[in-house]
Amino acid sequence: MPDIFDVLAADHKEVKQMLARLEKNRPRRGAGDDALAKRKEKVEQLIIEESKHEALEEMHFWPAVRDKLPDGDKLADKATGQEQEAKHVLDKLDKLDPSDGKFEELLTKFAESGHEHIEFEETQVWPKLRKALSKKEAGEIGKKFSDGKKTAPTRPHPGTPPRPGALKSAGPAVAAADKARDAATGRGKRTTSGRGSGSAANGHTKAELYQEARKLGIEGRSSMNKDELARRVTAAKRK
Ligand SMILES: [Fe+2]
Numbered sequence: 001m002p003d004i005f006d007v008l009a010a011d012h013k014e015v016k017q018m019l020a021r022l023e024k025n026r027p028r029r030g031a032g033d034d035a036l037a038k039r040k041e042k043v044e045q046l047i048i049e050e051s052k053h054e055a056l057e058e059m060h061f062w063p064a065v066r067d068k069l070p071d072g073d074k075l076a077d078k079a080t081g082q083e084q085e086a087k088h089v090l091d092k093l094d095k096l097d098p099s100d101g102k103f104e105e106l107l108t109k110f111a112e113s114g115h116e117h118i119e120f121e122e123t124q125v126w127p128k129l130r131k132a133l134s135k136k137e138a139g140e141i142g143k144k145f146s147d148g149k150k151t152a153p154t155r156p157h158p159g160t161p162p163r164p165g166a167l168k169s170a171g172p173a174v175a176a177a178d179k180a181r182d183a184a185t186g187r188g189k190r191t192t193s194g195r196g197s198g199s200a201a202n203g204h205t206k207a208e209l210y211q212e213a214r215k216l217g218i219e220g221r222s223s224m225n226k227d228e229l230a231r232r233v234t235a236a237k238r239k
């Protein structure tokens, strides 16, 4: 059975791979709507994975660090402080369109601090906790973390304090609301055919979406790009 360190290592590897791909595939100046919609989708997937990971660490990992290590509070305070900062960055990024000049800037900021945070956890915290936990305890925390993936929040929620009590009570309700919003807008699945059928972007051109937006009376449609049009059309249809 994978223990908590195996589970965390797999998540860290995935996030690092996502960041490397995003870095490699930075859109060129003047990239088209389809390329930008794809970029948005990939960044949303990163935010979803990262939000789940940090929320679950706050629920199951940092309490063990605080409980088992003499300097656990100091380590956990530093790490959860980094996580809170990252949540503010991701929250802003989540609300931006890739055509906005700040989008890539925020993504770079997150990537830099994300690498630093992962390194801190892996080199400063894991070795100490590995020694302090029994095999059974490490396995049990790993199971709680893995099981929690299904019901973890998919958005950063920078306003929620990083305390396990606050997260445990708010977690499932917040996560359910996140998932309902994700399904309604096709978040993280906007451009993938066959998935995210909730998104109006699937299989439609920008002109078609514009016509739809006109029929629905969506204001400001003439200045929207394809991604924004798709989001607004999807939202208007769900009302
Ligand atoms: Fe973390």
Ligand SMILES: [Fe+2]
Pocket: 008, 012, 053, 057, 118, 121
């Ligand atoms: Fe982590």
